[in-house]
Amino acid sequence: MSWVYLVLAGIFEMIGVTMINSFHKNRNWQSFCMLLAGFGASFIFLSLAMKELPMGTAYAIWTGIGASGGAILGMVLYGEPKDWKRVVFILMVLGSAVGLKLTS
Structure with a gap:
């Protein structure tokens, strides 16, 4: 169950990070509350x-x-560059996470 909690923690961190960008653009209470909740x-x-x-x-x-x-x-969501190098390094980060899971 701890791995499920960990994946949920990562997903909520992604929501929080997304809400930082949303709050920066909109400066409304909904974005701020979602940021704190995430x-x-x-x-x-x-x-x-x-x-x-x-x-x-x-x-x-x-x-x-x-x-x-x-x-x-x-x-x-925000049109950031989709360069193949970015994708490769993102895959390396995810691969490292999988490697840690396999060794623990």
């Missing part, structure tokens, strides 16, 4: 995952999901 839920699920998983593994995978997911959402 990061709040992310930290709650991360703490639940860390009850069973080692801190280094949990943190690395959490940041990997958030960073790669944020980059992908930026490309899809």
